[in-house]
Amino acid sequence: MDLTNYFEIAAMILFGIGLTLLLLNRNMIKKIIGFSMTDSAIFLYLAAKGYISGRKAPIVTDGITAAEAYVNPIPSGLVLTGIVVSVAGSAVLLALTVRLYRMYHTLDLDEITDKARKGGR
Amino acid sequence: MARRLDPKGQSLYARFLRYLSEGDDRLDREVMHAVDAPPAQPAAETVKAPELPARVPEAVVRRHTRAARIFYLVAAALMAAGISLLLILTTTDLPSFGDDGNPVNNEVVRRYLEDGMRETGSxxxxxxxxxxxxxxxxxxxxxxxxxxxxxxxxxxxxxxxxxxxxxxxxxxxxxxxxxxxxxxxxxxxxxxxxxxxxxxxxxxxxxxxxxxxxxxxxxxxxxxxxxxxxxxxxxxxxxxxxxxxxxxxxxxxxxxxxxxxxxxxxxxxxxxxxxxxxxxxxxxxxxxxxxxxxxxxxxxxxxxxxxxxxxxxx
Structure with a gap:
C-alpha cells in the first residue's frame, strides 16, 4: 500500500467525477463537460507516469544525450495526441447537441428520448 | 418494436436506416424540413394514424420507463462509485511517482533519448x-x-x-x-x-x-x-x-x-x-x-x- 502517488490519485478522483457526471447528469452539455474531465484526468495520469524526479524536460541542452538527464518523452507525445483528439471529439459532440437542441428544444436527454419515441418534437 | 413505437419513421435511427438505403442527401433535407415544419402538424397526423390501437398504452409505457429510469440511476451511481473506488485503490499499488526504475522507463525511452537527436536532427x-x-x-x-x-x-x-x-x-x-x-x-x-x-x-x-x-x-x-x-x-x-x-x-x-x-x-x-x-x-x-x-x-x-x-x- 503506497499512498504517495498523489498525482495518480488526483487523476483518478477527477476521472471519477467526470464519469459520475457522464452517467448521472441528464443535461447533454454537462455530460460533455464530464467527458472532457475524464479526458483531462487521463492526461494528468499519463503525464505523471512520464515524470522522473530530478530530471529535465526532454530537450537536449548543452549537447548532453545521456538517458539519465531527461524525463520520459513518450507520455508527453501521447498526451499531445490525446489533447487534440479530445478537442475534436468535444467539438463533434457539441455540434450534435446543437442539432438535437434545434430539433427538440431541450437539452434533457430523457425528454429527448421521450419525444423521439413519440415521433414528434 | 421500433416500428410500433415509431409508426411514421421519425426517429433518428429510422432516418439513418433510410439514409443508408437511399444513399443520397435525403437525411439533410429531412432534418431541415423537420426543423422548418410547423410543430402541430406531425403530432395531429400521428393521432389520426390507423395503427394507433396496435401501440402500447401510454400509461404502461410511462410506468415501465419510470422503473427503468430508477434502475438506471441506481445502477449508474453504483457503477460510478465502484469504478472510481477501484481505480483509486489501484493507484496505491502502482510503482511510486517519479522513480527512475519504473517499468515505463524501458529501453525504448533510452533509445529515443540517446539516439533521438542524432537520428532525427531535432x-x-x-x-x-x-x-x-x-x-x-x-x-x-x-x-x-x-x-x-x-x-x-x-x-x-x-x-x-x-x-x-x-x-x-x-x-x-x-x-x-x-x-x-x-x-x-x-x-x-x-x-x-x-x-x-x-x-x-x-x-x-x-x-x-x-x-x-x-x-x-x-x-x-x-x-x-x-x-x-x-x-x-x-x-x-x-x-x-x-x-x-x-x-x-x-x-x-x-x-x-x-x-x-x-x-x-x-x-x-x-x-x-x-x-x-x-x-x-x-x-x-x-x-x-x-x-x-x-x-x-x-x-x-x-x-x-x-x-x-x-x-x-x-
Missing part, C-alpha cells in the same frame, strides 16, 4: 519522436482534426435560406454595438499573437512547442479578430474555399512527404533528406515542414470550429 526530442519515429501517428491525428471539422461543418452549416437570413440579422445587430476598447486592443495584440504562433511553430524542433501548440495560438489570434471585428471583416480572407485549400494541401503534403517510408521498406535510414546540424533553424530533415503543415491544420480547424458554432458558417 533538439526537442518529443518533436523528433512524434514527427519522425511516429510520424504516421501524427498524420492520423491531423486527419482526426480534419474529419472532426468536416463533421461539425455537416452538422452546423446553415443550410436553408431562413436560417441564413436570421444569422445575418443577428450579425448586423451585433456589429452595430462594437466595442472600441476591444477593437483597439485586438489591433495591437493580433499581430503579436500571430508572430508568437509562427515562432512556436518554426522553432518546434528547437524549443518547447511545435505544430499543435503554435497552431492553437494562431487559431486563438484569428478567433480574437473574428470576435472584435465581426465576420464581415474576418470573412474577407477566411472563406470556406481558403479553409479547404489550406487544410487539404497541408494534409496532402504531409501524407506524400512521409510516403517515402513505403518505398524504403518502412526504414527511414537510407533517405535523401539528411537531419542536418541539430540546433539550426533549417535542420531536422522534414520536421519543420511537417510542423508547419500540422500548425496550419490545427489553426484552421480551431477557427472553423469557432466560426461554425458562432454563426453556422465559415
Amino acid at each position: 533538439v526537442n526530442l518529443v518533436t523528433g519522436m512524434i514527427l519522425d519515429y511516429r510520424a504516421f501517428d501524427t498524420l492520423g491525428e491531423s486527419n482526426v482534426l480534419f474529419t472532426a471539422a468536416c463533421a461539425v461543418m455537416i452538422l452546423l452549416r446553415a443550410g436553408n435560406r431562413e436560417e441564413r437570413i436570421e444569422i445575418e440579422a443577428d450579425e448586423r445587430m451585433e456589429n452595430r454595438n462594437q466595442d472600441p476598447i476591444l477593437q483597439t486592443v485586438t489591433r495591437l495584440l493580433v499581430p503579436l499573437i500571430l508572430m508568437f504562433g509562427c515562432y512556436v511553430i518554426l522553432n518546434g524542433h528547437l524549443s518547447p512547442g511545435g505544430g499543435f501548440s503554435g497552431g492553437a495560438v494562431l487559431g486563438a489570434a484569428m478567433i480574437l479578430y473574428l470576435n472584435a471585428f465581426g465576420s464581415g471583416s474576418a470573412g474577407r480572407f477566411m472563406t470556406l474555399a481558403v479553409h479547404r485549400a489550406v487544410t487539404v494541401t497541408a494534409l496532402s503534403f504531409y501524407a506524400l512527404s512521409k510516403a517515402y517510408s513505403f518505398f524504403t521498406g518502412a526504414n527511414h535510414l537510407p533517405s535523401v533528406i539528411t537531419p542536418g546540424t541539430p540546433g539550426n533553424l533549417f535542420s531536422a530533415g522534414l520536421i519543420p515542414y511537417l510542423n508547419i503543415c500540422v500548425g496550419l491544420v490545427v489553426c484552421f480547424t480551431m477557427y472553423a470550429f469557432f466560426a461554425l458554432f458562432r454563426k453556422g458558417d465559415i
Whole structure:
C-alpha cells in the first residue's frame, strides 16, 4: 500500500467525477463537460507516469544525450495526441447537441428520448 | 418494436436506416424540413394514424420507463462509485511517482533519448519522436482534426435560406454595438499573437512547442479578430474555399512527404533528406515542414470550429 502517488490519485478522483457526471447528469452539455474531465484526468495520469524526479524536460541542452538527464518523452507525445483528439471529439459532440437542441428544444436527454419515441418534437 | 413505437419513421435511427438505403442527401433535407415544419402538424397526423390501437398504452409505457429510469440511476451511481473506488485503490499499488526504475522507463525511452537527436536532427526530442519515429501517428491525428471539422461543418452549416437570413440579422445587430476598447486592443495584440504562433511553430524542433501548440495560438489570434471585428471583416480572407485549400494541401503534403517510408521498406535510414546540424533553424530533415503543415491544420480547424458554432458558417 503506497499512498504517495498523489498525482495518480488526483487523476483518478477527477476521472471519477467526470464519469459520475457522464452517467448521472441528464443535461447533454454537462455530460460533455464530464467527458472532457475524464479526458483531462487521463492526461494528468499519463503525464505523471512520464515524470522522473530530478530530471529535465526532454530537450537536449548543452549537447548532453545521456538517458539519465531527461524525463520520459513518450507520455508527453501521447498526451499531445490525446489533447487534440479530445478537442475534436468535444467539438463533434457539441455540434450534435446543437442539432438535437434545434430539433427538440431541450437539452434533457430523457425528454429527448421521450419525444423521439413519440415521433414528434 | 421500433416500428410500433415509431409508426411514421421519425426517429433518428429510422432516418439513418433510410439514409443508408437511399444513399443520397435525403437525411439533410429531412432534418431541415423537420426543423422548418410547423410543430402541430406531425403530432395531429400521428393521432389520426390507423395503427394507433396496435401501440402500447401510454400509461404502461410511462410506468415501465419510470422503473427503468430508477434502475438506471441506481445502477449508474453504483457503477460510478465502484469504478472510481477501484481505480483509486489501484493507484496505491502502482510503482511510486517519479522513480527512475519504473517499468515505463524501458529501453525504448533510452533509445529515443540517446539516439533521438542524432537520428532525427531535432533538439526537442518529443518533436523528433512524434514527427519522425511516429510520424504516421501524427498524420492520423491531423486527419482526426480534419474529419472532426468536416463533421461539425455537416452538422452546423446553415443550410436553408431562413436560417441564413436570421444569422445575418443577428450579425448586423451585433456589429452595430462594437466595442472600441476591444477593437483597439485586438489591433495591437493580433499581430503579436500571430508572430508568437509562427515562432512556436518554426522553432518546434528547437524549443518547447511545435505544430499543435503554435497552431492553437494562431487559431486563438484569428478567433480574437473574428470576435472584435465581426465576420464581415474576418470573412474577407477566411472563406470556406481558403479553409479547404489550406487544410487539404497541408494534409496532402504531409501524407506524400512521409510516403517515402513505403518505398524504403518502412526504414527511414537510407533517405535523401539528411537531419542536418541539430540546433539550426533549417535542420531536422522534414520536421519543420511537417510542423508547419500540422500548425496550419490545427489553426484552421480551431477557427472553423469557432466560426461554425458562432454563426453556422465559415
